[in-house]
Amino acid sequence: MRVPISWLRVFVALPRDSSEIASRLAMLGFPVEEIERRPRISGVVGGRIVELGKHPNADRLAIARVEVGAGEPLTIATAATNVAAGQSIAVATIGAQLPALRIERRSMRGVVSEGMLISADELALPAEWFEDGILQFDSGMVPGSDVVNLFGLADDVLEVEITANRPDALSILGLARELASSYGVALDAPSARNPGEGDEAAGERPNVVLDSPDCRRFVVQRFNGVVAGTAPAWMRVRLALAGQRPINTLVDVSNYVMLETGQPLHFYDAAAIHGSLRVRDARDGERVVTLDGVERALTAQALVIADERQTLCLAGIMGASVAEVAPSTNSILVEAANFNGARVRRTSKALALRSEASTRHEKSLPLALTDFGASRAAQLLTELGATAFAPRDYGARVAPASPIVLRLGEVARVLGLTIPRERITEHLRALGCTVEAADEALSVTPPLWRRDVSAPIDLIEEIARIEGYERIEASMPPVPAHGVSSDAFDLDRRTAQTLAALGYREVITLSLHGRRRSDRVARAGLTPEAEPIEVLNPLSEEQRFLRASLLPGLLEYLSAHPGNERIFEIGQIFSRDGSELRERTVATFGFAADAAADSWRDDAFLQLKGDCEALVRRVTGHGLTVQAATVFGMHPGKSATLSIADAQAGSLGCVDPRLSNAFELARNVYLCTLDLGALPPYQPPRYRVPSKFPSTYRDLAIVVDIGVAAAAVEATVARGLAPLGTAVSAFDEYRGAQVPAGRKSLALRMTLQRFDATITDEEADAAVAAVVRALEEEFGATLRA
Amino acid sequence: MTDLAESLERLRQRFSAQAEAAIDERELDSLRVRYLGRQGEVTQLRRGIGTLPPDQRRDAGKAINDVVAVMEGRLAAASAALQARSFETELASSIDVTFPARKARLGSVHPVRQIIERTCDYFMRHGFAVVLGPEAEPEYYNFDALNIPADHPARENFDSFWLSDGLLLRPHTSPIQVRTMQRYPPPVAIVAPGKCYRRDATDARHLFQFHQVEGLLVAEGIHFGHLKGMLEGLCRELFGRRQKVRFRPSYFPFTEPSAEVDTTCPKCSGAGAPQGTRCGMCGGSGWIELGGAGMVHPNVLREVQYDPETYSGWAFGFGAERLGLALYDVDDIRRFVTSDPDFLVALS
Numbered sequence A: 001m002r003v004p005i006s007w008l009r010v011f012v013a014l015p016r017d018s019s020e021i022a023s024r025l026a027m028l029g030f031p032v033e034e035i036e037r038r039p040r041i042s043g044v045v046g047g048r049i050v051e052l053g054k055h056p057n058a059d060r061l062a063i064a065r066v067e068v069g070a071g072e073p074l075t076i077a078t079a080a081t082n083v084a085a086g087q088s089i090a091v092a093t094i095g096a097q098l099p100a101l102r103i104e105r106r107s108m109r110g111v112v113s114e115g116m117l118i119s120a121d122e123l124a125l126p127a128e129w130f131e132d133g134i135l136q137f138d139s140g141m142v143p144g145s146d147v148v149n150l151f152g153l154a155d156d157v158l159e160v161e162i163t164a165n166r167p168d169a170l171s172i173l174g175l176a177r178e179l180a181s182s183y184g185v186a187l188d189a190p191s192a193r194n195p196g197e198g199d200e201a202a203g204e205r206p207n208v209v210l211d212s213p214d215c216r217r218f219v220v221q222r223f224n225g226v227v228a229g230t231a232p233a234w235m236r237v238r239l240a241l242a243g244q245r246p247i248n249t250l251v252d253v254s255n256y257v258m259l260e261t262g263q264p265l266h267f268y269d270a271a272a273i274h275g276s277l278r279v280r281d282a283r284d285g286e287r288v289v290t291l292d293g294v295e296r297a298l299t300a301q302a303l304v305i306a307d308e309r310q311t312l313c314l315a316g317i318m319g320a321s322v323a324e325v326a327p328s329t330n331s332i333l334v335e336a337a338n339f340n341g342a343r344v345r346r347t348s349k350a351l352a353l354r355s356e357a358s359t360r361h362e363k364s365l366p367l368a369l370t371d372f373g374a375s376r377a378a379q380l381l382t383e384l385g386a387t388a389f390a391p392r393d394y395g396a397r398v399a400p401a402s403p404i405v406l407r408l409g410e411v412a413r414v415l416g417l418t419i420p421r422e423r424i425t426e427h428l429r430a431l432g433c434t435v436e437a438a439d440e441a442l443s444v445t446p447p448l449w450r451r452d453v454s455a456p457i458d459l460i461e462e463i464a465r466i467e468g469y470e471r472i473e474a475s476m477p478p479v480p481a482h483g484v485s486s487d488a489f490d491l492d493r494r495t496a497q498t499l500a501a502l503g504y505r506e507v508i509t510l511s512l513h514g515r516r517r518s519d520r521v522a523r524a525g526l527t528p529e530a531e532p533i534e535v536l537n538p539l540s541e542e543q544r545f546l547r548a549s550l551l552p553g554l555l556e557y558l559s560a561h562p563g564n565e566r567i568f569e570i571g572q573i574f575s576r577d578g579s580e581l582r583e584r585t586v587a588t589f590g591f592a593a594d595a596a597a598d599s600w601r602d603d604a605f606l607q608l609k610g611d612c613e614a615l616v617r618r619v620t621g622h623g624l625t626v627q628a629a630t631v632f633g634m635h636p637g638k639s640a641t642l643s644i645a646d647a648q649a650g651s652l653g654c655v656d657p658r659l660s661n662a663f664e665l666a667r668n669v670y671l672c673t674l675d676l677g678a679l680p681p682y683q684p685p686r687y688r689v690p691s692k693f694p695s696t697y698r699d700l701a702i703v704v705d706i707g708v709a710a711a712a713v714e715a716t717v718a719r720g721l722a723p724l725g726t727a728v729s730a731f732d733e734y735r736g737a738q739v740p741a742g743r744k745s746l747a748l749r750m751t752l753q754r755f756d757a758t759i760t761d762e763e764a765d766a767a768v769a770a771v772v773r774a775l776e777e778e779f780g781a782t783l784r785a
Numbered sequence B: 001m002t003d004l005a006e007s008l009e010r011l012r013q014r015f016s017a018q019a020e021a022a023i024d025e026r027e028l029d030s031l032r033v034r035y036l037g038r039q040g041e042v043t044q045l046r047r048g049i050g051t052l053p054p055d056q057r058r059d060a061g062k063a064i065n066d067v068v069a070v071m072e073g074r075l076a077a078a079s080a081a082l083q084a085r086s087f088e089t090e091l092a093s094s095i096d097v098t099f100p101a102r103k104a105r106l107g108s109v110h111p112v113r114q115i116i117e118r119t120c121d122y123f124m125r126h127g128f129a130v131v132l133g134p135e136a137e138p139e140y141y142n143f144d145a146l147n148i149p150a151d152h153p154a155r156e157n158f159d160s161f162w163l164s165d166g167l168l169l170r171p172h173t174s175p176i177q178v179r180t181m182q183r184y185p186p187p188v189a190i191v192a193p194g195k196c197y198r199r200d201a202t203d204a205r206h207l208f209q210f211h212q213v214e215g216l217l218v219a220e221g222i223h224f225g226h227l228k229g230m231l232e233g234l235c236r237e238l239f240g241r242r243q244k245v246r247f248r249p250s251y252f253p254f255t256e257p258s259a260e261v262d263t264t265c266p267k268c269s270g271a272g273a274p275q276g277t278r279c280g281m282c283g284g285s286g287w288i289e290l291g292g293a294g295m296v297h298p299n300v301l302r303e304v305q306y307d308p309e310t311y312s313g314w315a316f317g318f319g320a321e322r323l324g325l326a327l328y329d330v331d332d333i334r335r336f337v338t339s340d341p342d343f344l345v346a347l348s
């Protein structure tokens, strides 16, 4: 909200420095986003044109004689066309400083001009909001008075942020009250007395029917003899400084009261109303042209105010143009009503129509504000010459809030600061509370305008705000023992740290994606496993779906950064399990690599597998079983599932080259995904004391069918060697011309050792011979010649 | 002079000349074999002792032993000299130590994770647990249980991505707080880091996908002063010992009293506008906003069956990327999501 400091000063004495006021507001919970500095203007005084004549040497210029208080009237040449004798205007006298120029005595076509008549622009007010030419002031302005001081034009304007719980502070008076409480000075609030009295003539009497509980209170008041002319200068200037364009007396009074008190008002042209006003649900399809000139179709969700013939107002949001006040208007009905905030917000959102009124109503205003708003409007309108009749009210009565019992010990328990009872009482009274002492407690009745204060904790917050948060001393809490575990975080973090140690760099990609990804999968000739999960209200089409895998995001990353990065990501992926949304935490890591020289030998795959083994061992203490498998999006002959402690926990392999190509990747991509939720709990490894006796080794080259897995051969060898074998490992593979078609050669190294004695060559040879027989039997293996 | 003595003297002289001329250990080794080895010339002479008259044998043995000792001494000296010379050569060499290093092939964790881990480490040292939770959560855990019923105006501050079945992508990690309190009786002390989502337009200061670190401590006797103490400690841990922290009143439905937490702008050290130019990081205020905090609202405690008369506590929530902007002096928050390699390398 734009808050001219000059307007605040009407109600409370404040320090001169704007920054000080801004930081005080911030420390009360109303952050100031911007201090709009006003330019330095001086030497501008009130004047009255006593005589206007033609310039002797220039047709386009006039010569005004202007009375500016003491001394002789000034002679001023002007080119403005809206000047006339008798007008009250402002004069920049010789030496005056205006935003863009300094006034000096000068001759205009032979006539010495002793100043300049000024327009809105020269007072740094938006020129397009005021009359063309010379700015017109009220006849009451004393000639010679300092215009800058009189209208508060030197005071800066604050852009203040108001939290949703404080609709009462969406007003100049509300903020002035906060500042008065904080500075410990008096608040000079305007009177709440409504000057309206007496009954209207029988045909003019307003009547209101409340057909919806969402209108909680409705105050209506009739004014006759109104004139929709130009509002007084002080009002127009204040509105302009607050960012509200002056329109005419009636619209300006309505806006002025809303900005000052926080209560939105609506003014109806009384002549346009037929019969009773009715607050009711809109009918589906009901149409209304709002004041902004837009025709809107309503649903029953909207609350409207209508008469017997037509819809007059979208309750709490905006009036209809049918009963809009116009220059011809001479009597009006003023509405000061209270609506259910949630309903106003929903309607305003549905119609995409927000107004100053709706932003206030949607926060649910206090009931009492209706009467206060109506009174202020009545005071201003009668000052401007209107006749005010007695206000009539409908709906809930304004009743004082129930008292809150605040135990003094609670304040210290919550804040950790002991504040004396007198000081607490003082703070609460400054905010408008009624405070009575009770035993070790206070009985506090919050003011009518504070709907947000209803429990002791609300009072404690108020006390802390006024006392100042900075008064609460910082100390370290005693953190008691508790049973909450950090296991998931621990796993997440160990996974990340291990991958980093293995040379992988963590990236974070977006969890939401657009259709482009599914298009790429289709372009690769693949059919997605499942329908992607849709976001109902994305901001853009690029946020339409929730990712089902980390793979596409990482492919996009590798495609955008075609270096030699090894990357990983740990994040959530989403799928549907029947109707249930399923969410899993996975770690995916990998890299791009050039195609292998031999189609059947792939070092990149083995490298990835090695990193996976290291990772799994570090985070679980277990080994890894890898099994050839078909995995979505992966090369069918170069992908595998991996299991840990007999449970499937992920997959690894080379990404399907068609898919890499669809992501514009020139190289093959190798990725491994671990399902962190499927990992067994960490099991510390066991230490096995090595044999004291020397070991020996034997190498074996066998020829088997291509389909025989190295792991299966190793398993058979290990079984055959037990208990002499301490290790067996395939270390080379060959396919090609030197072995029969459909066969491959495997080279194995076996380490043999005894725990009780040195193994002899004869023992080793016998064991190997047994292994060779077993391999022959199980796999049809032959020894390679 | 006997024949033997003469032979020995000849051998000795020849050996000395050759030992002197040896240029490496290998030559010395072959000399040792040639003269002193099993078939060596000196050994051959020793074998001839048996043919001498018995009264000469003792002297002959001694003469041979003397020559052997001399030769071994010569060999040792020559070897030492050779080694000394080789050290001399080695030590005379030098390299340009300023030549660029071979880069280590070390990976790294994301800057966001670094921030989260540093924050969590601080709290874990003080006895807090770290808890994770799902990103798609029902309305209840995101709002209702946090004292934000349907139609509450504060819901506007949590503009969220909705999925079907009343689920939404969490706009904060507070659901973890609720779940933890419902699962464990008081006291609890936790930190809840994680990814969050809000329907914010992306720009240099905003992301629709970001990370939060929230904290919660509920026990007997916990007050606002403890919140200040703990968060001041965190800021000093992250930014340095001179760091100041400011608590401004604010409004969140789930805490009361509520506060916005600011800390000294690390770029201008709180000066705001040093030499008259507004600091680009804090906009000239000298403070940067970390996030919200406050005392857990009694309604939230009641919702999870904690008795607000006995237990009190505080909670806070900071944006990890926001912290990162200040901590690493990053110009644009989107860099945390694009994760360009040079950005990751620079902050690893």
Ligand SMILES: [Zn+2]
Pocket: B265, B266, B267, B268, B269, B270, B271, B272, B279, B280, B281, B282, B283, B284, B285, B286, B287
């Ligand atoms: Zn700064």
